[in-house]
Amino acid sequence: MSSTPSNSLLQSMKNIPVAPNKRALSRSRLLRLALVLLCIASVIAFRSWRVRTRSGQRHYLRGLDFVAIKDYRKAEAEWLLGTKQDPQFAGCFRQLGEMYVQLRHYPEAAEYYAATVRLEPKDGLTWLQLSILQQQMHDLTNAYASAERSAALLPDNARALGQYGILAAKQWKRPQSLVALRRAHKLDPSNKEYLFAIVNVEMDQMDLTGAEKDLTPYLQSHPDDTTAHYLMAVFYAQKARTKDNLAQAIGHARKAMPGMQQDMRAYGLLGQLYLDDHNPTKAAVVFERAAQFAPGSESVLHGLVDSYNRLGDKDRAAQCAILLQAATARHDRIAHLKHVMGFTPGDVVSGLELAHLEEQDGNSKQAFLYYNQLLRQSPGNDKVRSEMVAYMERTGHPEFARQAADPHFVP
Secondary structure, three states, X not given: OOOOOOHHHHHHHHHOOOOOOHHHHHHHHHHHHHHHHHHHHHHHHHHHHHHHHOHHHHHHHHHHHHHHOOOXXXXXXXXXXXXXXXXXXXXXXXXXXXXXXXXXXXXXXXXXXXXXXXXXXXXXXXXXXXHHHHHHOXXXXXXXXXXXXXXXXXXXXXXXXXXHHHHHHHOOOHHHHHHHHHHHHHHOOOOHHHHHHHHHHHHHOOOHHHHHHHHHHHHHHOOOOHHHHHHHHHHHHHOOOOHHHHHHHHHHHHHHHHHOOOOHHHHHHHHHHHHHOOOHHHHHHHHHHHHHHOOOOHHXXXXXXXXXXXXXXXXXXXHHHHHHHHHHHHHHHHHHHHHHHHHOOOOHHHHHHHXXXXXHOOOHHHHHHHHHHHHHHOOOOHHHHHHHHHHHHHOOOHHHHHHHHOOOOOO
């Protein structure tokens, strides 16, 4: 018998799968893994090199170097160059926004913060900073929109949620406001601002039970908190006008006054409570004190007219009524000019009139901001400069007046 395998047996042997070499397979996998890691490292290195060498990054770092030696003019110049040479790099825009906030150049700060979030729309902290700035500029619609973006991006940030909750209440979105504020208060229970905002929303909704439940324990543990006393006075003022409720409201309002000496809300509330309690003499005293620092306030003038009429002092009531009419017209004009300046911020004539009216209304700080903004926008306008100098002299700042008189000076 022959020992040579048959053709069918050879064919069967060819079809038997050969076991792979485990060592060779392991080497192959390691090689592929090494190549992948090498590619990833190369991409990271390339991106890092690109960031380090792009012009925006260079100007950004040079600006920080100048800040370190307190040469802010050169820092600003570097960052401005960075925004022009590398308009897709967010760092320089962000730094300019922060610098202008410190300098109280709010319109410019808002512009650069807005540019930053256009480039980096997931930057929740810059959305938050933009919202706070817009709120300071009384642009509540955009402030709310920015706060909403910030809260969505930073769901565990108490400040972002608190800002959104407070602004949502101003937009009459009370359910959303309460959800955000309660979350913010839970994340940061030591921040009483969120608790007070919750109580305000509850009272706006006439949820007096909820407001009392939230406010009473806090006031019991913080009996000297004047803001808490003010809120409790508002709480009792919203209840039925019984003798006991009025007494409670007046008691809390009086305890709130020491910490709210420049806050019109406290004077307006206490004065009105005295009127409701048929005590126009005490009401007149409260409104007269308020008129010393807010002579253009419509609520103060309304209170004085009402108090003097009840006291039978028709002459003083008539004088206050004339002032009230002028204040109402002035406030209408201010609202119109703000609308105009929102569309044409370079309108010098409207801007100067707005600054004058704010000064007449007792808003010296707001008037200064308008004069300052106009001088930055139009440093070569002699009318703007002379008005700024005159304002500084009127408000008792001769050194600033001399500085502003320099034709080369730009705030």
